Amino acid sequence: MSLARSRRGSNRGFTLVELLVVIAIIGVLVGLLLPAVQAAREAARRMSCSNNFKQIGLALHNYHSAYKKLPMQMGGTSRPGTNWFQAGDQANQLSLGWLVGLTPFFEQQAVWEQISNPSVVNLAAPGTIRNPPWPAMGPTITDENNVNGSGVNTRNTAYAPWMTEMSTLRCPSDPGTGLPAMGRTNYAACIGDGVDFMADGAYFPNLNPSSARAENIRASGRGVFVTRIAMGFRDILDGLSNSIAAGEITTDLGDRDKRTIPRFGIGFTNARDNPLFCRNQPAGQGLDPLRPLFWASGVTQLAASNQGRGYRWASGTATYSSMNTILPPNSEVCVTFSDTGQGMFPPSSRHQGGVHILIADGAVKFITDSIEAGNSATATVRLNGTGAQSPGSKSPYGLWGALGTRASRETESIED
Template identity: 25%
Template sequence: MRTLRRRPRGFTLIELLVVIVIIAILVALLLPAVQKAREAANKTRCENNQKQLVLALHNYHDTHNAFPPGQIVTRYAGDLTSNTGRRFADPTEPYSNIQNIGLNGVSWMYHILPYIEQKNLYELWRPDYNVFGNSELAFDNTPNRNWVIAGNPPATTEVPAFYCPSRRSGIELNKFTHNQFIYSSAPVQLTPQSQSKFGGGTDYAGCAGSGILFNVQSRSLWDLTTAQLQYIQSQTPIAANDLNQLSANQGMFGANSSTNMSAMISGDGSSQTIVIAEAERFEGLKITANSPRSPLQIASDGWAWGGPATMFTTYNPPNKKFDFSYAGGPHGDMIIVGLGDGSVRKVNTSIDARVWRQLGNVAGGIPSGNF
């Protein structure tokens, strides 16, 4: 006699749907917690990056008795401009295929490379070239073709410590579509035509003071004095050799600057002076003739160039998303800054504008107080 076995009952469609709904609810409940934990970890990594950069600046200071210049301004033979001075180097000055003409323009970030375990990259840099010359493999005429061996020219080499993990892990041109150039109309590309690789961005910038730093209407890199403010609309500076911040507004960095600790300590105090912070970057904006955005919202990128890509002003509070020359980060209602005493702080973006401004200068003479 055959024995009939009862087949085990499976899930009904309704039961399966109930299970799926329960799982979806659990995932929805857990996702914010996971995202919050991830952002907390990214903030910690961002703080550690800035600690590393501030420590590197202090190590540089210990070696050279001064902090590195915000931008080197050195004229080369055959320079097309005649007047001299300490104005910011404009990357449009070295015209296409002229790698050794111009004002040099290299940033403070280049100088600290040996102190953040990037000595090899530091040694690849050609000091006889401007930033444009250091951005193209075609200009590597060394016998050993060191740039070709490295896979990148120095100016477009990625440095992980220069990126905030909350914003990006690399240059990410699909996300930051406008940041393909160190400067919007310059020949210095972060995606050079002579190669398929790209890179060299930065999310951090050095504080160059508390005044109006750049002629933001023309994007010329003029560091305006009080007498020049009336010329913002006409975009004409009074003199090309008088373009540094007023002494009360001067920050850690500037054109050919050489700020030292004694100046900071005897001024506003190292714990009351912002050295570095997260730089403003604008997502999803392409540079086009029909762009609806203001030129103020076209950020530069690139650690190699000592300009808006690597310097900012505290003239206005951070995270306001309307000017490339101010600080701005991806951490919501706070921004992470590195101070002159080597510490790193989280600063609420609702900070009093007057306090924020005073934190940007070295010797403004007005105490910032608690912040």
Template identity: 30%
Template sequence: MKISSARQAFTLVELLVVIAIIGVLIALLLPAVQQAREAARRMQCANNLKQIGLGLQNYHDTFLTFPYGGSVVSGVNWGAGGSTGQGLFNWRSFILPFVEQGSLADQMKSEMGTTSDFVAGSGTAAWATKVEGLTAAQTTVTMYQCPSDSGASRDSVAISWSNMPHFTGPIASYYGSAGPTATGSTTTPTSPCALTTGCTIYGPDNDHLGAAGTTSPGMFVERASKIGMRDVTDGTSNTLMVGEERSVSDDGYPWQLSHWMEAVSLGSTIKGINSDIRTSTYGSTVASYYDKSFSSLHPGGAQFLFVDASVHFLPETIDIRTFCNLGTKAGGETLSDY
């Protein structure tokens, strides 16, 4: 009689070995999958910045100047203003017709009107309450959001300042560069630039808002300005235009003024990339705008749009003097390698 020696099943030991091998393979594969996903997100982020760059270039071709950083109504806690009552607009709003968002720009203008009448909201200033009443403020512009930014959603922080709009809506991940200008007295003395020999901070406190006029060492300033290509004597390939700013601080709190339509939409280069310093000045649920640096959730640095519409990834280890020099449009500095 012939006896069959064929096995009918795995032994328990063999099954455990197979499971262990599969587990090891998955453990080896997951980081590669995550890296591939981040590479795709980073590429999409770069594409967003390139589209923004083209929009800014087309705006300049039309008006022979770049848009100003923000628009605030004269006499509303901001000194001399440069707007005509449409106090919510910022540079992102101005380039909407040049990035295939003309219908949204028309909707904003229609809803805003030209008067300072109040619209239901929580702010105390006319422009603040007007912007809170806009349905356009709830529209997500995906081009303004980095896909790696975990806070890039329709839920935005409610601004705590009494005269500011209390937004609940989509945030933006990209901010205009004001160059090495002060963003508030709370950070100027302790910024990396202030602590570094040979690093210059231009203007008085809050000068990125245009308190000293309509000039700026960088490409943007709050209030009306007429900064154009003619002013970029350092070279368009050596001057920052727009950079990333993540919407959540290191300790998990959302940053103030992060809505894409917010008038204050500029960043300073006096603080190093990813060097956010959180304070409790504005309560336990919001992070102070003054403590914010250019930053991202891409490992090791952030992406920047230059005036020539090129996009570069700058490491967080970049020398603060080099970073500040990249922020000036007419500083005449000699750039170090970056």
């Protein structure tokens, strides 16, 4: 009898209390492990992001070895007499970005062949042959289309290369994908710590050259890349290891993020002389005081849904593929009048606490948001500026600004 009781007792299952305790323990373990798993995944994405940037840096050096100069930011073909920001099929109107020429150097030869030759592929009418073909180096990439007085806001989304998204140009930590963007990029050329004439360079909007404008951009274009001017390593007098060539940017997700959708309409003078203009606006017209990473709901002059940061990999306009070292990383983007304007274009990322930057010598560094950045309220250097704003002055924006200039001869260093 006692033996039977012993056998029955040894076969009993778990009680409800025991099951609940086990489930609770498993829940606690999962809760402890999940953040570690997420952190490991983000670390892997961040490393992949850095590796992509290194590939671009290597491509930049190979390009320079081949052509003895860097790819131009805002270069390409032109049809003088028509404003460069107007859409057209005959030329790209000197609007191509630095990444276009690099495509064959980071294993995108097929894309380069499409761009550098006339193309009959028409995404607007699949299966048909475009006649006449797209020209070599492609059409424009801008939104404005007043060529025929129509005033229609459109893009050349029928041209296949401009719509191509390449993995090398994407940071895995950035979840943005697909429309309303064209091909996205997370890497932008550094155009220095100046603002004046950064939109057009030494040209009038109709692409006629101007000696007066050339003098202005010579004074304010202090980065490794300068709008519509071919630069080379010989121009980087501070040394390749002390100058930022490019920075990481995050693309827009349609959520009014201050880093990815510009606030428009600030005016030329404010863009040049008041870097904190957008931040210091009255309640409802600037940043949301309760959510300072986002624009307030009352900010009406924002970009169109297809004008987010990094939305057009092939475009050389600052909104899409440039950065400057005026405001610290992950600060707000603020533009004069449209996506083709000038203003504040700090780098940004989905990584915690900072961004990747590409040094001109090919090294990739992680820069924190708290980098010493001088006085952000100070006006930018420009032609006819006085005091700290006179041409050739050291950067008003501390270490951050000094790293963005190529020839300011300031003492600077980045620790690993």
